[in-house]
Amino acid sequence: xxxxxxxxxxxxxxxxxxxxxxxxxxxxxxxxxxxxxxxxxxxxxxxxxxxxxxxxxxxxxxxxxxxxxxxxxxxxxxxxxxxxxxxxxxxxxxxxxxxxxxxxxxxxxxxxxxxxxxxxxxxxxxxxxxxxxxxxxxxxxxxxxxxxxxxxxxxxxxxxxxxxxxxxxxxxxxxxxxxxxxxxxxxxxxxxxxxxxxxxxxxxxxxxxxxxxxxxxxxxxxxxx
Amino acid sequence: xxxxxxxxxxxxxxxxxxxxxxxxxxxxxxxxxxxxxxxxxxxxxxxxxxxxxxxxxxxxxxxxxxxxxxxxxxxxxxxxxxxxxxxxxxxxxxxxxxxxxxxxxxxxxxxxxxxxxxxxxxxxxxxxxxxxxxxxxxxxxxxxxxxxxxxxxxxxxxxxxxxxxxxxxxxxxxxxxxxxxxxxxx
Numbered sequence: 001x002x003x004x005x006x007x008x009x010x011x012x013x014x015x016x017x018x019x020x021x022x023x024x025x026x027x028x029x030x031x032x033x034x035x036x037x038x039x040x041x042x043x044x045x046x047x048x049x050x051x052x053x054x055x056x057x058x059x060x061x062x063x064x065x066x067x068x069x070x071x072x073x074x075x076x077x078x079x080x081x082x083x084x085x086x087x088x089x090x091x092x093x094x095x096x097x098x099x100x101x102x103x104x105x106x107x108x109x110x111x112x113x114x115x116x117x118x119x120x121x122x123x124x125x126x127x128x129x130x131x132x133x134x135x136x137x138x139x140x141x142x143x144x145x146x147x148x149x150x151x152x153x154x155x156x157x158x159x160x161x162x163x164x165x166x167x168x169x170x171x172x173x174x175x176x177x178x179x180x181x182x183x184x185x186x187x188x189x190x191x192x193x194x195x196x197x198x199x200x201x202x203x204x205x206x207x208x209x210x211x212x213x214x215x216x217x218x219x220x221x222x223x224x225x
Numbered sequence: 226x227x228x229x230x231x232x233x234x235x236x237x238x239x240x241x242x243x244x245x246x247x248x249x250x251x252x253x254x255x256x257x258x259x260x261x262x263x264x265x266x267x268x269x270x271x272x273x274x275x276x277x278x279x280x281x282x283x284x285x286x287x288x289x290x291x292x293x294x295x296x297x298x299x300x301x302x303x304x305x306x307x308x309x310x311x312x313x314x315x316x317x318x319x320x321x322x323x324x325x326x327x328x329x330x331x332x333x334x335x336x337x338x339x340x341x342x343x344x345x346x347x348x349x350x351x352x353x354x355x356x357x358x359x360x361x362x363x364x365x366x367x368x369x370x371x372x373x374x375x376x377x378x379x380x381x382x383x384x385x386x387x388x389x390x391x392x393x394x395x396x397x398x399x400x401x402x403x404x405x406x407x408x409x410x411x
Contacts, residue, residue, distance in 0.1 A: 005257050010282050011249075014289055020247035021293040088294050089311070090303035092383030160291040162311045163383065222315065 024159060027088065031081035034152045038080070038178050041147025046182070049140060054188045059120040065185050068112050072181035075104060079174030080152050083210075086167040087159035098166055102207070105173040109180050109203055113195035122190035134198035137187050141202035144179035149206060153213050164214035164221075172210025176203040230372065233258075237301035245292055255301075256285060262371050263309050269366050270313035272355065284312045302373060303380035310363075310381060345404050353403050361396035368393050 024030070045051070057065055079101050086093050093101075116122075125133070152171035161167040180203060187199070237258060243251030263284060267277040287308050295304050345353070354362055367378045368389070378389040 005260055006253055007282060010285055013286060014252055015249055018247050018249060021245050023245060023296045024294055026296055089291065089307035090380045094383060094385040096385060159294045162307060
């Protein structure tokens with residue numbers, strides 16, 4: 001073996017810490033772990049806040065209510081998987097795919113909101129109570145998304161994300177979309193002012209939190225380097 | 226993938242598996258197999274053989290810290306080149322980079338493949354390559370000089386394989402134009 005090529009200082013550093021390591025599970029298996037935590041988080045929030053399906057569920061066609069929920073859950077888990085894939089060197093997600101994923105997340109949420117409003121106006125937005133209703137819904141959105149976001153970021157930062165802010169952004173979007181998959185059948189309001197400000201706002205806010213977590217992690221790693 | 230290339234990739238995978246199990250010999254084998262190509266790649270960023278040597282050590286320390294993130298039997302080279310690229314970019318960001326550019330005879334030696342060799346002599350090729358913008362240099366280096374497929378180049382750079390191919394085509398065209406211009410001036 002060409003030991004002579006290896007600088008002595010590097011050889012010493014490596015031999016001092018040459019414990020056997022177990023390779024990380026593939027991205028799909030880590031995605032399943034994140035999805036399981038997301039499912040538990042969603043169930044817990046529904047239980048704790050005693051949430052129930054919106055009163056006008058029967059006026060919504062199946063494809064729009066549970067169909068869109070299934071679709072959004074699928075897209076959300078896909079985004080979580082992209083975040084976990086991004087965390088492995090050499091498996092980075094092309095920027096076009098990142099843009100497509102994020103665009104799909106936001107567009108789908110907005111479209112579901114608009115189409116739901118076209119089918120049923122739901123509970124009217126009472127003047128003067130828009131803010132309190134919005135804060136309640138945003139709290140539910142964030143509470144539902146946080147377990148998935150936390151576990152995804154933990155799995156991301158345990159690996160070696162070379163673009164941690166992009167991984168965080170994808171993780172934030174994934175967690176937000178999985179949460180919105182349920183809130184669109186739980187929130188009793190369809191008013192677009194409520195949906196676009198508070199629910200889309202929560203989605204974008206969670207994406208920002210993921211991005212920021214990535215930036216902060218990168219800065220910390222950069223300072224320690 | 227050619228037979229040699231496949232055998233080389235299998236050898237790297239075997240080194241990585243042994244290294245993950247804690248075998249120093251396998252780390253040494255990995256280092257020996259990748260030292261020269263990684264130095265050449267690092268030179269694309271820093272243009273300084275001494276700094277590239279320092280960054281090579283830093284790269285292997287990063288590889289060591291992140292060795293659990295390699296999943297066998299995936300190809301080793303995109304994983305390692307992506308870490309190397311990250312180390313080089315962190316170095317550039319840190320502002321520690323020195324400005325001097327060394328002469329071509331101080332560059333690490335890497336065999337030039339025939340499709341590039343026929344364009345000009347090695348010294349001229351190095352000089353012309355150095356004058357290209359870094360993204361173009363990088364893709365030419367990874368594909369034409371270091372032999373990565375476009376899929377692997379895309380994995381290293383975080384771009385689609387098609388984008389890597391287009392970028393390499395444009396870079397090669399720019400290189401040819403520069404060589405022709407130089408030929409015309411001579």
